[in-house]
Amino acid sequence: MKRVFGLLWDQKLLFILSIVGTIAQVALTIYLPILIGLAIDQTISVNQVDFDALKNVLFQIGVVIALNVFLQWINPLMYNQMTYKAVGYLREKTMEQVHKLPLSYLDQQSTGDLVSRISTDAEQLADGIIMIINQLFAGVLTIFITIFTMGQIDLFMMVIVVSLTPISLFFARFIAKRSYRYFQKQTQYRGLHTQLIEEYVQQNEVVRLFNYQSEVIEQFDPLNHQYAEYSQKAIFYSSTINPTTRFINALIYAALTFFGAIRIMQGTFTVGALTTFLNYANQYTKPFNEISNVLAELQSAIACAERLYELIDREPESETGHRILRVEDVEGKVAFNRAYFSYHPDQKLIENLTLSVPSGQKVAIVGPTGAGKSTLINLLMRFYDLNQGQILLDNQPITDYTRESVRAQFGMVLQETWLKTATIHDNIAFGHPQATREQVIHAAQAARADHFIQQLPDGYDTFLADAGASLSQGQRQLLTIARIFVEVPHLLILDEATSSIDTRTEILIQEAFQTLMEGRTSFIIAHRLSTIQQSDIILVMNNGQIVEQGNHDSLMRMKGLYYDMQTSTIPAND
Template identity: 40%
Template sequence: MSQNRNTPQLRMPMGGRPMGGGMHMGGGPMGGMRMAQSGEKARNFKDTMASLLKYLTPYRFPLIIALVLAIFGTVFTIIGPKLLGNATTKLFEGLVSKVTNAAGADIDFTYIGNIVLILVGLYVISAICSYIMGYIMTGVSIKVTYDLRKQIAEKINRLPMKFFDNKTYGEVLSHVTNDVDLISNTLTQSMSQMVTSIVTILGVLVMMFTINWIMALASLIIVPISIGLISMIVGRSQKYFRKQQDYLGHINGHVEEMYSAHNVMKAFNGEAKSIAKFKGLNEELYSASWKAQFLSSIMMPMMNFIGNLSYVVVCILGGFLAIQKTIQVGDILAFVQYVRSFTQPLAQTANIVNVLQSTAAAAERIFEFLGEDEEVPEPSNPVSLKDISGAVSFKDVSFGYSPAKTIIKDFNADIKPGQRVAIVGPTGAGKTTMVKLLMRFYDVNSGAILVDGVNIQDIKRQEYRSAFGMVLQDTWLFNGSIMDNIRFGKLDATDEEVYTAAKTAYVDHFIHTLPSGYEMIMNEESSNISQGQKQLLTIARAVLANPKILILDEATSSVDTRTEMLIQQAMENLMKGRTAFIIAHRLSTIHNADIILVMKDGAIVEQGSHETLLEANGFYASLYNSQFEAGPAEADS
């Protein structure tokens, strides 16, 4: 959701999390987190990889250069064994000549020396090519990672609240971290490895056939065996890798949830249940990890075994052909090295295919996230809300979070500028839902909400929400100084404006009693001040924002009686000349409301002033009297 940096608008800053529907956590910041399943297969590998390649289109020129460098670097390495074989042959011929003919020619060290210099040059050039290729691929990877994270962050701001009703923080966070990191690692390492492996396999085949086609064909016997074994291992291990990453995500989510809700877990003696759940998840993770790692670990030993068999074939066949003078001794040495160079990239290719499956799964999740339905587009000809008076009307408003269940039914109400409107009713009556609709966190299914006679869907969200300030029962403060937390209501506010807002909210005095005063740093959980003090800070934030319309959700519920009286006085001053919506649970706090809307089952069943509703002796009167049956002191406690 867009946010005006100078005004409260969506207003987590006004004192709490966005009303309901925000990113819920199931008990903790990472509650129910489902990490990126690095072993998971994509449902549509081909289309997903095609979509991923589109992200690489702007970098096609450096990628082509990296590809060419990878080919050159690999080719130079492949030529090495052939040249080394020639040097070995020349050395062998010289030694044989000296043995058979003492007066014969000496070993041609000049020829051998030249080959050694050429080999050194080739290997240096190959290393330089690999270095430059790695540098280019790292740069491309970082840029693609940056672009993806930027798009995800922008997408989060465009998603409707209903999306987060079914998602946890961990699920969204996994897109930004695990999924993107996996793609980044693939681009940095696996892509270059795949190119070099393929070029190595093809190049080695060409070199082997140029030496001797009989031995080349004999060496190829290992290919179908290798492919069969690799396919069998990969096919069996893939499901365990998927399960491993799945349960790793569940364990991370459980640990984060228990850590963030540690006080609640302790208070309700949930240690045993938490440990039992962790043990169950950990056992599942152990089982899947053991099987996945075991199956993967046997791949290289099996490939080495097959490679050793190939060495035996090459040596026996090569010795026979050498006796027949069909092949040189140095060529046998070259063949042995080529066989080694041939089996290793086969195993690497199998591993890379596994990584690509995981990468496709991560990319698929990212693209699905980026393809989620966004908020209704902004109006093409938006209406400006400058100098609004604060008149709000609900016209036949109906709404349900799902089509099958309507919560708000034919809601009608007209609020004049400056009026204080209390919304009361039992739990589940739709009080908070009405505020969500008013803030346009959700759009109505039918009917309309008007502000100053203008349908709120005809106003840009950023401008519309900038007219609102919210003070919620559930406070929200961030890791920063107290000054910065108050200033979040109006980011360009001066220090003097912050001090004035703090004094208006009766929070200035206690701030001066804290270490470092306004510069004291709030910790991540804001646990270094009391709940009541946190509530006072969020009220000061709302005062600083100076909004046109206020939404108060039991804003004083977390403070003591004396502080509540001071806050009520501050709120009286704050609400003068402003339209205010007050969600009330303690009915003793809304005596002075101009209009009380009594909700039941999503509909307004009564409306009027406090006295009028009591005289009517209806649903409101029964609610009010039920709170005072045990006495006002207990009812307000």
């Protein structure tokens, strides 16, 4: 919370104005009962009222109420602006951190939980901060100023009020401790809850295809019940604070009335003074009720802040190199030098891999599932770094360069398609927002996507509100292929780039790819082995090792794993 309030303090002017406004509001609120007591005391006895003095007091009451109303309107506006700017900054930092964290960490996190942190947790934190500023600070200030003012009026009555207060605080603290544990569990299970819902709603077609609905419900129900149970306990414990403190405050009010009435009859106290004290009793005890609510909300806010800062404080992906790899300096020679890599220390994958790919060569990578084909691509793109050894680009270790400049030299088409909620033009120009309409159209024509785009209602300006869900899988893949034609880099990676496209269109795209790959170092992963027979080098991988290497003819003569894959009646899987 210190860090959160540090963000609020960054807005110094607004922070100071809100503090001053709160102090003024509390002061006016406490001054009002004094004026009401004075007004009552102007009734000296039956049919004896000092109307001149009463008019003056009533005028003051009107001014105080008007100023108080204005402050009660302006203060929340300042609180909200200050809070949502601070939480907005936290959201930005969290989102920025997501793009800086290593993929090795993000791969272990659920998308639903990350979404829950950035959206729901941040929202609940904002609600908690507003309550702290609006109610906690004002409440504490009200308590202390009220005690001081009551002491000035009558010390004995002030002692009655203050002596009974610790009972209320004790119960509030006792309950808040228990509610905090449940609020922590609630936020944790909310993330799991969001994760499961998002996963199965997005894959609803697959769920129905395999009649997996009952299994989904079986997974969802216990998680939902657990989430509901922790939420119920957290809310129950936090909600008991308010009625408990209200009951104790009612006892304080009754005690004041009793002793005040006795002292009026004794002539040592006035009706106006008792009225002022009863108003103060309400004003003094009301903040305890509000503070008890804030304590419950505070537990939830702290739990949410912890989840946000846990992500923000995580060590980002370290940058090993600081040199910038420029386009004009790239020739395209790639080499692996005694490379070792595994995703988990106890599960070996790539060991002692040595490979040299001359500039401009077309390299195909084939092998059974889990052979390490996609891992090789991940290492080239520096999504993961080697445990040992080197990857060289034009005889220089790629770790000498920044990740951004290395990745900028690669054009990549993945098997999984992803489109964003934007126009067709913006999706094709995703990596190059400055691309002109002519460049985008040329890229779409090269990817054989122009024909179906022209048939859409607004052509290249068609807005994909559903992120491309209304398009066929093949059409979505054509758009992702078109991205690579906007500005073709020196090195290409095609990971099952035509897996969802009909055979006729695939032949046309393969022709475009052949033209595209001329003079460029290219890495191709393909399940349809016919598509890689023209490659200069074919790497056959198995268990993280390159077990065979050569062109199509030489590998067929070897009659090894590649020969078996080519002649097998069962298509190779990845």
